[in-house]
Amino acid sequence: MIYLDGIERVFQVGDEAVHALRDVHLEVKQGEYIAVMGPSGSGKSTLLNIIGLLDRPDRGVYRLDDVTATDLSDDQQAAVRRHKIGFVFQFFHLVPRLSASENIELPLTLAGMEPEERKSRVQAALKAFGLAGRAKHRPDQLSGGQRQRVAIARATIMEPKVVLADEPTGNLDRASGKDVIEILERLNLKGVTLIMVTHDPELGKRASREIHMVDGRIS
């Protein structure tokens, strides 16, 4: 489903070239649960961004569902992100002026879905993620765990095949972090491919496969 080969990503910082990814090869099957581990600055986020089509590699091939993603135009990549990929970030990235339910609704609105359909989907998601009483709350009225649950609901409302989570518990206390992991694992049980960056070796062990990165390479 995901196929990466010979991926290179180089950032130019001043006169220095920083190799964030070096000759990365990775294959992921539908429904896998992968933990990406490694020290800070080893290229984990960069890898996730390339898989999520937010960034383009400087060299190499990336195929997603047998489509060569690196050949797609910006608008085509946007369409792929819209329908196939869900992002979960360390800092939630909720829109501060929108309520929980409006944040969850956002991808549906951007996709031009009818309001009635949107409402019923959002209702279902609120219930599924234990947010039923929080629909009208703005992000600053929610706890960290609730915010991340809203973010996950938003990432999955379009029913993507892949969910990419970059340190989703990095900003949460243990209890709510555990909550969030359970939600993500439940999604994976329903067949969603889950790729999660984490520092926690315990969490890494729960995944079906661990990937260790050092200095831009998968070791």
Added chain:
Amino acid sequence: MKIEDILHFSIRASTGYRTRTLLMLLAMAIGVASVVILTSLGEGARQYVTDRFSSLGANLLIVLPGRSETTGGHPPMLGETPRDLTLDDALALNRSASIRRIAPITVGSAPVSWKQLEREVIILGSTSELYEVRHLSMGQGRFLPAGDPTRGGAVCVIGYKVKHELFSNQSPPGEWVRIGDRRFRVIGVLAKKGQSLGLDMGDVVIIPVASAQALFNTSSLFRILVQASSREAIPRAKQVILNVIRERHDGEEDVTVVTQDAVLSTFDRIFTALTLTVAGIAAISLSVAGVLIMNVMLVAVSQRTTEIGLLKALGAPRRQIMSLFLAESAMLSLAGAALGLIVAFTVIWVLANIFPDFPIRIPLWALAAAIGVSLLTGLVFGALPARRAARLDPVEALSRR
């Protein structure tokens, strides 16, 4: 994304940042209000002047003694004194087909009295044709009778103010008044009518021209009013007048002919230019508003960088992000324009109440232009920030906190 969702999203975004929204609304409102108010004033001034001149009467030419410096031609020769216009000059004009009516006019001032009451009043000497030429109308009785202009009769027509002050609410027709050292019978009272060319027609007494010349002991005329037979005949009538007078004045063209249309169209041009100028100056404040909009939207883009990154991560193409930001600046501009129109309408309503005689109203084109320009300003000056937003690198945008 649906249009209504784009608008809804933009409204939420702009109400989320009160201060900058108010700032933009204010700038746009000031721009639009000043354009509309200033053009309305200019247009009102033009209308005012046009109305005043039109009330003189249609197809009017005015013959003045003496050559006007502004009409060009030779400067007056040394020792040349302009000849007076006489009643015979006036009557000689009557023979041309391009001239329908003439009204010779003498003007003087004399005490007018009835019973114990006396007042100093402007006396106009003229003929029955003045009635048509100046578009007068009667409140009571009738105007000067037709007849040989060289013979004066002892009759007079009085303005409504004169009637009011000498007769209060008694009926003047049939009464005898004393003007200077002569007695005249009142045969009519002019209807209430506004000023025309600086002369308050309510405050005059009109008597036959020959009687006036005798009263003031003169043979000259103040001016001759000529009504051309049609609008097209005005230039021909002017030429006829000059020819006839030159012939009668030993080859000297010592009169000036002013045509009302020439005066009118000059004023019309002047005031239109004036209106456009003030509109242009006011439009500068609109472009200032535009620059402000651009800055405010640029601030908005950098304030909402992570939000834009998120929208991209959620699969919003560039076009969509661009339209979200354009919709926001266009909407704020239109809201500002609406606010400005409310201000303009209020100011003009107040002015119209303070100066009821001044025909001030908002020209439709100014209204349409103000709204159109403000929308355009919003789109044009919103385009750069919107493009910047659409081109943001999502990874970098999301890594900002």
